[in-house]
Amino acid sequence: MFEALLFYVFGFVILASALCVITARNPVYAALYLVLAFFTSSAIWLLLHAEFLAITLVLVYVGAVMVLFLFVVMMLDINLERLREGFWQYLPLGATVGFLMAAEMAAMLYGRWSGLATPPRALPPGYSNTKELGRLLYTDYVYAFELAAVVLLVAIIAAIALTLRRRKDSRSQDPSQQVKARRADRVRLVSMPSENDR
Amino acid sequence: MLESLLAYAELKLGPTWGWATYELLSSLAFIVAILVPLMLSVAYLTLWERKLIAWMQIRIGPNRVGPLGLLQPIADGIKLLFKEVILPANANKALFILAPIAMLIPAIAAWAVIPFAPELVLADINAGLLYILALTSFGVYGVIVAGWASNSKYAFLGAMRSAAQMVSYELAMGFALVVVLMVSGSLNLSDIVAAQGRGRFADMGLGALSWNWLPLLPMLIVYFVSGMAETNRAPFDVVEGESEIVAGHMVEYSGMTFALFFLAEYMNMILIATLTVILFFGGWLPLWDSALNAAIPPILWLLAKIFVVVSMFLWSRATFPRYRYDQIMRLGWKVFIPLTLVWIAVIGAWMQTPWNIWK
Secondary structure (H helix, E strand, O other): HHHHHHHHHHHHHHHHHHHHHHHHOHHHHHHHHHHHHHHHHHHHHHHHEEEEHHHHHHHHHHHHHHHHHHHHHHHHOOOOOHHHHOOHHHHHHHHHHHHHHHHHHHHHHHOHHHHHOOOOOOOOOOOOHHHHHHOEEEEEEEEHHHHHHHHHHHHHHHHHHHHHHOOOOOOOOHHHHHOOOHHHOOOOOOOOOOOOOO | HHHHHHHHHHHHHHHHHHHHHHHHHHHHHHHHHHHHHHHHHHHHHHHHHHHHHHHHHHOOOOOOOOHHHOHHHHHHHHHHHHHOOOOOOOOOOHHHHHHHHOOOOOHHHHHHHOOEEEEOOOOOOOOOHHHHHHHHHHHHHHHHHHHHHHHOHHHHHHHHHHHHHHHHHHHHHHHHHHHHHHHHOOOOOOHHHHHHOOOOOOOOOHHHHHOOOOOOHHHHHHHHHHHHEEEEEEEOOHHHOOOHHHHHHHHHOHHHHHHHHHHHHHHHHHHHHHHHHHHEEEEEEOOOOOOOOHHOOHHHHHHHHHHHHHHHHHHHHOOOOOOOOHHHHHHHHHHHHHHHHHHHHHHHHHOOOOOOOOO
């Protein structure tokens, strides 16, 4: 009963913060509400004993992705009036996408409603969600997992290759050269006789 | 004695509510027992920092308030408490207040999974190390939000620097931890300490040589230096860099809101030192086996090691000049991350050979 109560509280917080993400006028607020939504969904996953996935969600999305999002959003100079101009123009497309997503989710939920409603099995002592997940990933699904890793690697390299450019006027330092510099390379000591007072 | 308390609660309130009340009260008592010493050690860490750096620079350090200056942190705390909290006119009020709180909460919450001695841990969860990584990565929001909400150029620059720096060094830190996980085979901090108590040298009675620091020495260095960068401590303190951007994200803060940033910074410093001890220096295990060492309680071993590592943080602050920003990025991305990746491969290969020492 206590878990059900927690679920409803978290569900309410997720819905409210997700709504705020799209209604907030300030993009920084929207990003922070999205952080809250991620945090709460990880709490719901914790209720399902999926501690590895829950903590990884916070670590990856809250700890890295959203930080970079905020980083960009804070530096943008967004004119809200101009953003609102095309509202009616984009409404049919947006409504279609929204309806499709809602229909897909409904098909998913109602199609398997009986399966979801059964209570989860009692966990044996010493059960580790992380260990089970790792075992599955590296045995049954190892090819899919490796493929995903390769796709990600290609994406990283592509992103770097797309943005990497060498400007002719950019200057950089070579730290190993700097460390190698000796006093004799830079300074020449000259022995001079002192000037006499006149 | 605890069992009798539980029995008493169940007698008075019935089994379910009695158990719930007992759990709630005992957890609260444990939390207080962790937090009060933690707050005190943060306060006295500031004094120890000033004293140690003063001795290194042949000065005396604070010596006026109380005997040997021992009441200095108390005086500082009272002063900060009674200062006015100034809200800048054009700041975003709600986020301005929220930022220091968002910085302090993860710094405190991370202590829930730290084991202080065998069986002496508030929440003995299996994914303890992941939990700490996730929470410490949340700390960067305090800095970013503070910088943005202050509506000041200096604060904003500090926030930008900290966002880039913390995300970069988190990678190197995470990879260093992956190596520790590989050799100990667990994410649970108590198990990681226990795994360091086994090995050839431990069997010979020289426990200190079978801890992780020796076979994973490069990872220890990467972890410790990344920890310094994560907590924005000197020589990586360009986030506050007082010579360029005054005090970075903290420039508009005053009174207790300012103190919260300091509290979080020092708490994170102690946390990183504790993790270094748990992951690399054998936690509460004694240096070598002897009757005298066995007589010292495990928690004292842990605290003594933490004290040494924290002092190394202060030592490096007194020794090294501040890094330039591009040099910080170079160290993180071009030195540490390749080093950790290579070391993962080396340890992985080592563990497959007959000379694997971590069975």
